[in-house]
Amino acid sequence: MSEKQTTLLGASEAPPPVSEWRRFRRVFFQRKIVMFGLIVLSLLVFTAIFAPWLAPHDPYRGKMADSLSQPSMKYLMGTDIQGRDTLSRLIYGSRTALMVGFLVVGIAAIVGSALGLVAGYFGGIPNMIIMRAMDALMGFPMLLLALLLAAVLGGGIQNVIIALAFATLPGYARVMHGLTLSVKENDYIMAEKAMGSSNARTMLKHILPNALPPMIVLITVWLGLTILAEANLSFLGIGIKPPGAAWGSMVNDGYQYLLMNPILSFAPGLTIMVVAFAFIMVGDGLRDALDPRLRGLL
Amino acid sequence: MTQGFEVYSNGEEQTMSTLLEVKNLATQFHTEGGVVKAVDGVSYHIDEQEIIGLVGESGCGKSVSQLSVMQLISSPGKIVGGEIIFEDQNLLKYEANGAKMRSIRGAKIAMIFQEPMTSLNPVLTIGRQLTETLELHLGMNGETARTRAIELLSLVGIPSGENRINNYPHQFSGGMRQRVMIAMAISCNPRILIADEPTTALDVTTQAQLLELMKAMVERFHASLIIVTHNLGVVARYAQRIYIMYAGRIVEAGTTKDIFANPRHPYTIGLLKCIPRLDEEKGRKLVPIEGLPPNLINMKATCAFAPRCSTGSKRCSTDPWPPLTHIGNQHYVGCFLNDEEKKSELSA
Numbered sequence: 302m303s304e305k306q307t308t309l310l311g312a313s314e315a316p317p318p319v320s321e322w323r324r325f326r327r328v329f330f331q332r333k334i335v336m337f338g339l340i341v342l343s344l345l346v347f348t349a350i351f352a353p354w355l356a357p358h359d360p361y362r363g364k365m366a367d368s369l370s371q372p373s374m375k376y377l378m379g380t381d382i383q384g385r386d387t388l389s390r391l392i393y394g395s396r397t398a399l400m401v402g403f404l405v406v407g408i409a410a411i412v413g414s415a416l417g418l419v420a421g422y423f424g425g426i427p428n429m430i431i432m433r434a435m436d437a438l439m440g441f442p443m444l445l446l447a448l449l450l451a452a453v454l455g456g457g458i459q460n461v462i463i464a465l466a467f468a469t470l471p472g473y474a475r476v477m478h479g480l481t482l483s484v485k486e487n488d489y490i491m492a493e494k495a496m497g498s499s500n501a502r503t504m505l506k507h508i509l510p511n512a513l514p515p516m517i518v519l520i521t522v523w524l525g526l527t528i529l530a531e532a533n534l535s536f537l538g539i540g541i542k543p544p545g546a547a548w549g550s551m552v553n554d555g556y557q558y559l560l561m562n563p564i565l566s567f568a569p570g571l572t573i574m575v576v577a578f579a580f581i582m583v584g585d586g587l588r589d590a591l592d593p594r595l596r597g598l599l
Numbered sequence: 600m601t602q603g604f605e606v607y608s609n610g611e612e613q614t615m616s617t618l619l620e621v622k623n624l625a626t627q628f629h630t631e632g633g634v635v636k637a638v639d640g641v642s643y644h645i646d647e648q649e650i651i652g653l654v655g656e657s658g659c660g661k662s663v664s665q666l667s668v669m670q671l672i673s674s675p676g677k678i679v680g681g682e683i684i685f686e687d688q689n690l691l692k693y694e695a696n697g698a699k700m701r702s703i704r705g706a707k708i709a710m711i712f713q714e715p716m717t718s719l720n721p722v723l724t725i726g727r728q729l730t731e732t733l734e735l736h737l738g739m740n741g742e743t744a745r746t747r748a749i750e751l752l753s754l755v756g757i758p759s760g761e762n763r764i765n766n767y768p769h770q771f772s773g774g775m776r777q778r779v780m781i782a783m784a785i786s787c788n789p790r791i792l793i794a795d796e797p798t799t800a801l802d803v804t805t806q807a808q809l810l811e812l813m814k815a816m817v818e819r820f821h822a823s824l825i826i827v828t829h830n831l832g833v834v835a836r837y838a839q840r841i842y843i844m845y846a847g848r849i850v851e852a853g854t855t856k857d858i859f860a861n862p863r864h865p866y867t868i869g870l871l872k873c874i875p876r877l878d879e880e881k882g883r884k885l886v887p888i889e890g891l892p893p894n895l896i897n898m899k900a901t902c903a904f905a906p907r908c909s910t911g912s913k914r915c916s917t918d919p920w921p922p923l924t925h926i927g928n929q930h931y932v933g934c935f936l937n938d939e940e941k942k943s944e945l946s947a
Contacts (some may be wrong), residue, residue, distance in 0.1 A: 495669055496732045496783065497705030500696055510722045523872040
């Protein structure tokens with residue numbers, strides 16, 4: 302009977318493949334500001350990878366004789382009080398910024414999403430414990446909490462990473478929690494359970510992929526904000542230890558010589574601003590390209 | 600194409616044994632407004648390779664009773680009593696999310712849902728979703744699962760499966776998606792297929808095709824089919840027996856022939872009066888059942904249909920809900936109106 306049916310039905314052939322990827326590219330690359338952000342980020346990653354080849358001088362050891370020299374052909378952005386080349390330190394600082402950014406966001410996003418997913422999926426007591434803990438964490442301003450943790454744990458880059466990951470955790474948990482709550486009510490989750498799927502499988506294979514696009518956007522935006530927060534901590538003297546190069550501490554170092562040699566503070570400050578802005582713009586572009594509600598509008 | 604689906608002829612003489620027996624199932628929802636007895640002492644059974652229909656209005660507990668069988672009731676709902684005997688085991692003894700129950704769901708008892716548009720995961724290809732079930736229950740993998748998935752697609756009437764398998768659900772129409780759902784449901788050769796309002800969301804031509812398809816599939820796989828619907832017309836053609844549900848209870852049960860030719864419960868009679876029939880006299884008007892289905896919160900123990908019933912007696916508002924009584928060959932009715940006088944009054 303079914304063979305006959307197959308031919309009788311006259312069901313249409315597969316429709317021409319509509320490339321989701323093509324739409325994504327079109328929307329994503331349409332806005333110039335997103336392109337700008339993307340170029341900045343590519344440059345940043347390139348700089349961080351090839352820092353040793355790009356930096357004209359040793360970023361950690363300067364010539365005391367060249368202390369606080371003005372921009373010149375030798376030192377394109379001048380030198381700081383210890384005679385270290387600002388440009389080289391800026392280039393090496395990109396490594397700190399990216400490493401802290403990616404590690405913090407990586408840890409916080411994975412742990413936070415897992416917590417939010419479990420809380421949202423199971424509800425009840427797990428939900429109460431996890432989400433109230435997140436609310437408590439959220440009660441502290443992010444930077445204050447990071448400061449507190451960094452002060453307790455002591456300086457050093459790994460403690461900055463732990464502190465920032467902790468402080469940004471609730472953001473991811475809450476968003477994932479909300480997404481899980483809405484996704485899990487869908488019929489296909491019930492259908493999946495009716496097919497004998499376990500809780501873990503349902504969560505990881507069905508809820509998570511559906512919650513991913515908003516999470517990707519959140520992660521991109523938070524990469525920028527995390528780099529900004531790291532710069533803040535470094536500026537306040539908590540964070541990477543000297544002589545390590547971090548943009549935030551460079552701003553602080555140069556701050557004392559602002560009138561004599563403003564580029565010492567302005568160069569890293571502007572870099573922080575542009576990088577954070579680039580991340581946020583790319584996040585915005587990703588939102589436009591990934592949000593199904595904007596389909597047809599963009 | 601039929602490879603892998605051995606069709607053996609089993610003669611008509613094979614004795615039909617009971618496959619699933621639900622006894623006194625009770626499912627309640629504890630809400631802020633009170634206790635909702637969504638399913639209140641429902642008993643039914645289905646034999647091997649039988650097709651039964653479960654008919655009732657919206658909110659009468661049809662779907663909840665089926666989800667209870669699958670143990671897919673989530674908080675604040677709770678199965679508070681009864682037994683669900685499937686292959687000599689009481690399913691309610693198993694933990695709802697335990698490995699044992701999961702090995703039954705999808706593999707032994709499969710379910711097709713009402714809304715084909717939302718019953719498939721939008722971010723996974725249908726191939727991925729089909730093979731997932733095969734991997735889960737039959738331990739297939741990679742190429743084997745893929746081949747089987749393509750076979751299943753052609754079996755349910757989706758041509759060029761090798762291309763369609765890489766499509767996402769949004770590239771399918773509602774009817775096609777329901778076909779995919781049927782393919783998923785039968786993929787592990789289940790004993791029972793529960794179709795929860797499978798055609799409600801589809802247009803009439805597609806409805807007929809899909810019902811035929813489901814019938815063909817359960818015949819092919821020697822499975823039983825439970826059709827849950829609010830449409831008596833849907834089950835008239837396919838079901839061997841029909842259960843009529845009202846307010847969480849079964850009010851009448853019987854063979855399809857008995858239900859249509861000799862309905863005994865006023866509710867069944869009301870339902871039949873409001874659908875058009877081909878064999879009726881010209882000019883008959885369709886008569887709706889007055890009133891609305893009752894709110895199931897904190898219900899009284901008396902017959903819930905009494906307020907809408909045109910033939911109620913005094914007993915209906917004082918005595919507890921009448922139990923199902925046997926009134927003939929496989930025909931049961933839960934109503935006080937059993938004397939001949941009332942019967943003739945009703946059918947007039």
